[in-house]
Amino acid sequence: QDVRADKDNGNFLESSRMQIDSVDHALIQLIGRREDIVRAIGRYKAEKHIAPLQKARFNEVLEQSIAEGKKAGLSPEFIKTLMNAIHEESLRIERDSTAY
Ligand SMILES: C=C(O[C@@H]1C=C(C(=O)O)C=C[C@H]1O)C(=O)O
Known part of the structure; x- marks a missing residue:
């Protein structure tokens, strides 16, 4: 059962x-920007x-990402999963x- 307002007096x-939510929003925007660049590379390669x-x-x-992740306290395994998905x-x- 999710903890909602009744047990969250200080609204922590x-x-x-x-x-x-705000970080997730920025994250998605950034990935979108990354993939816009990839799309341009894709057209160039085609x-x-x-x-x-x-x-x-x-x-x-x-x-590079594993090294950056290490500085941010993120495991190499997580970075590999994340970057492979991207x-x-x-x-x-x-x-x-190639269709454009
Ligand atoms: C964007 C490229 O194409 C592919 C996508 C990559 C990426 O998302 O970082 C890296 C290498 C390629 O497999 C590229 O060649 O740089």
Whole structure:
């Protein structure tokens, strides 16, 4: 059962959840911005006949993200899961971009 207003006298939960909603909003906007760039790369690659998947580049992205995650107290396993999910979406978008 979810804890709501009755047990949240100082509104700690409510205000913390508002902060989470705001961070989530920013997170989604940022991922959208990232994928806009990917879409442009996808169009460029289609024109030049370059494959969407670039393993060496993605490994670089992964390593950089794992290092950044470490500074932010996030586990390498979590960063790998997160970045792999984002990368999957990138590849989907790039394959779509060839249609434009
Ligand atoms: C965006 C690119 O295309 C793909 C997507 C990547 C990403 O989302 O970071 C990285 C490498 C590629 O597999 C790229 O080649 O840079």
